[in-house]
Amino acid sequence: MPTKRQETTAHVHSPAIEDYLEQIHNLIEAKGYARVVDIAKNLRISQASVTNMIQRLDAEGYVIYERYRGVIMTDAGRKIGQEIARRHEVLTRLLASFGLDPQTVHEDVEGMEHHISRQTLEVLTLLMEELEGNPELLMKLKRQLG
Amino acid sequence: MPTKRQETTAHVHSPAIEDYLEQIHNLIEAKGYARVVDIAKNLRISQASVTNMIQRLDAEGYVIYERYRGVIMTDAGRKIGQEIARRHEVLTRLLASFGLDPQTVHEDVEGMEHHISRQTLEVLTLLMEELEGNPELLMKLKRQLG
DNA sequence: GCGGAAGTTTAGCCTGAGCTAACTATTTTG
DNA sequence: CAAAATAGTTAGCTCAGGCTAAACTTCCGC
Ligand SMILES: [Mn+2]
Ligand SMILES: [Mn+2]
Ligand SMILES: [Mn+2]
Ligand SMILES: [Mn+2]
Numbered sequence A, B: 001m002p003t004k005r006q007e008t009t010a011h012v013h014s015p016a017i018e019d020y021l022e023q024i025h026n027l028i029e030a031k032g033y034a035r036v037v038d039i040a041k042n043l044r045i046s047q048a049s050v051t052n053m054i055q056r057l058d059a060e061g062y063v064i065y066e067r068y069r070g071v072i073m074t075d076a077g078r079k080i081g082q083e084i085a086r087r088h089e090v091l092t093r094l095l096a097s098f099g100l101d102p103q104t105v106h107e108d109v110e111g112m113e114h115h116i117s118r119q120t121l122e123v124l125t126l127l128m129e130e131l132e133g134n135p136e137l138l139m140k141l142k143r144q145l146g
Numbered sequence C: 001g002c003g004g005a006a007g008t009t010t011a012g013c014c015t016g017a018g019c020t021a022a023c024t025a026t027t028t029t030g
Numbered sequence D: 001c002a003a004a005a006t007a008g009t010t011a012g013c014t015c016a017g018g019c020t021a022a023a024c025t026t027c028c029g030c
Helices: A015-031 A036-043 A047-059 A075-096 A102-112 A118-133 A135-145 B015-031 B036-043 B047-059 B075-096 B102-112 B118-133 B135-145
Strands: A063-065 A071-073 B063-065 B071-073
Touching (some): A015 A036, A036 A047, A102 B118, A118 B102, A135 B118, B015 B047, B036 B047, B071 B075
């Protein structure tokens, strides 16, 4: 029989760690590198706190870090960063399609993205796709939102 | 002109505080009283931690507490407890309708319930109601989940 | 190539929220 | 009604993840 697929042991990380890895991933995507000052700005925390966490992320194997130089991601780190970015995107598209205030969407998404299992992500992705492909349904619901 | 409706200053509490108030609320609903030992069991934390937090909740005006006796909720506390219980219920019904594993639903809901604005709650309530009233749509989506 | 600006790191501190161990109070039961 | 069982509290710890101030490194314009 085929070997039973190892159910990726959903090692769970703190919201803080996930936010850092998501942010580092986004910065590297967007500009090719991630600097302490930019991570700090985006997460709205002090540069000192960022340095501190980056050292932890290095020690735990999520990034490779050289003092005063940049940060790059290991495969493990990139995997998490991508995953959170994906959740962020799905949640944002779903909520934004209802016309909610972007600031509110962002706040909710920043929190919710850390508490979504793979199954729930699939459900939300499905809902998002349905609404994007079915404008009548979306309109009907938005009308009820009044 | 009518005085502008005060936009309930969404004072935000920690997930921990919200979990305690939700739990105390649920216990009082269900059995008429809330005891340290039951709160601890339901939240899976030590009794000592519960005692400690209850004292804080009293100091901050969410519950009234008498040593070795019970806890009752103030209006402020009950309001929060009810609110979280409501979010918990909506999220649970929405996710459960897709047939997700109850354990997974519970884990996701326990986290997500602390990060949902009033607007997002309205959207999710709407989605839940639509799916509950439109079994064909639900079936179609569930088939795609397969 | 030097000096100041910008960026980074270190040290030391704080708070929230958990824990265990030991003690105290209350309730139950023989 | 005494003592055992159960419930609740206190003291003292720990750890994550923030912060500021000060020191250090790098970069850039002159
Ligand atoms: Mn986030
Ligand atoms: Mn995010
Ligand atoms: Mn919760
Ligand atoms: Mn809950």
